Amino acid sequence: MVRVGIDVGGTGIQVGVLDQKNRILAEESIPTNTSIPFSEQIHQLATCIFTAVASAGVKMDRVESVGAGIPGIANMSTGVIIKCPNMGWYHVPFRGELQKYFQVPILIDNDANVAALAESVAGVSAGTSSSVFITIGTGIGSGIILNGKIWSGFHGIGSELGHVILDLDGVPCSCGNHGCLERYCSATALIRMGREAVQNCPESLILKSVSGNPDRINARTVIDAAREKDPVAVEVYDRYIQYLSQAIANVVNLIDPEIIVLGGGVSKAGDFLLDAIRKTFPKYVLYDDQPMPDIRLAVLGPEAGIIGAAMLS
Template identity: 60%
Template sequence: MVRIGLDVGGTGIQIGVVDQDGRILEKGSVVTRIDLPFSEQVAQMAACAQDTLRRSGHTLEEVESIGAGVPGIADENGVVIFCTNLSWFNVPFRTEFQKYIDKPVYIGNDATVAGLAESVAGVSAGTSSSVFLTLGTGVGGGIVIGGKVWSGAHGVGSEVGHMTLELDGVPCTCGNRGCLERYCSATAIIRMAKEQLQVHPDSKIMADCGGDQSKINARMVFDAAKEGDPVGEKVFRRYVNYLAQAINSIICFLDPEVIVLGGGVSKAGSFLLDAVRAALPRYIFYKQMPYARIELATLGSDAGIIGAAMLQQ
């Protein structure tokens, strides 16, 4: 038996046929066309899924289920309630997709799905509990306990990006202030760098962006930190401390076996991982007890397809 996973993103939809162990057998993709009506978008995805399945050498009879990871939220009836990137609001994804492929269709949040993928075929495989953090433009979270996704009683659990990290802090896109993702995302790194450049315009970062601060990205700031640039170092240290505090909150609350760092910022690799591991102990409450291992995600961009395919009821 095989499963089909759809990684639904704002620019493209990656589709894969995945075996029971989480290995991708064949891939396909379609461009996200938010200009098309919802029903036509789904028709294109289903056509690509059928084509990818055919290329994998498997038949529809062998498909156990279909899963979709979306940057948003769905209810138990397979209705996507909220998916801003695709302008999907209250769209019946499951029913629409089943018009083309009549199999069980499951929908999960993209960060949750990536966490599930890591717990099946990645760095947290075989663990009793894990929390996955996507450190990207925003911050997403995924909780897997006993091999199953925990999305909360109302489907909105693991939204760690909008836990408050600083009272009356930086305004967030959600309407609150001081949300964790305002301090632990790539966006936060860029903001903190720009703030520092006001006072230290002689920084290497200013030269690297050619004086155009709109060109600053998180990698540029971390690279400057690696090379000993004072602004880069300051922002990096601050970022690591925010992240370590956020991780401590997750440990205090859930005490998972592993916390996995994924998303664009995690591409900084051991430079980030070593710093976070070093910063964490000072915040840990039960210092004499073992606590969550901090690891980097290993599946990269395939996590979306694998995790979506692994979704179950």
């Protein structure tokens, strides 16, 4: 038997067919097209799934479930996607529509939750009973795994670490509030901090590495300049590490998981990030003389989305 995992994203939808050992047998993708009716989008997705299953060399009756990770929230019991802004989906009957093509269980969960699940079954947190996955990209996503299961709260709206508020009068957030954690800990935040810093320090390596054009500064530009010990970049990076360490300490103070896994674009900084975080976060933890959770990098990469979605049950 095989399971299908779907990773819904703002630019494309990935589909994977996985065997019982969570190996990807085939992968297909379609570009996101929000300009056509929802039923038509689902028709294209169904066609993509049929193609993926065929290229995996299995018959449709061998598919035991279809799971989807979405950048939003869904009602798990009705299969209705409540809010998925990147796709323009509000209260759409995702399961109902897809069920017209597939008569197997269709599961839906948040994309950070499914990535957390994937890492906890087949990735770096495998074998642990409690883990928190934090993805550091354009925003901050997070997924909590307790006793092998996703915990997204009683109403399914929890584990949104990115929108924990750090500062009442802080930086405006896309959610409408001010001072959300992701405004300080995401790649977007690191870029903003880098651009602000070079305004007064045009001699910075950050600016030199983008030929003097601040619009071209990205998270990697800042991280690479900090690695080279450029004073401006080091200052920005150190401050960023303090914010991220506070975010991690908040998780420890609230949940105290066995392991915290970091994924997303910024995690590509590797040991440069890991060493700084491991050194810094304990000072923000209340019981800082007690054992701390292990901080590790995600190992499954972008495919965690389809792997975790296929694991939903």
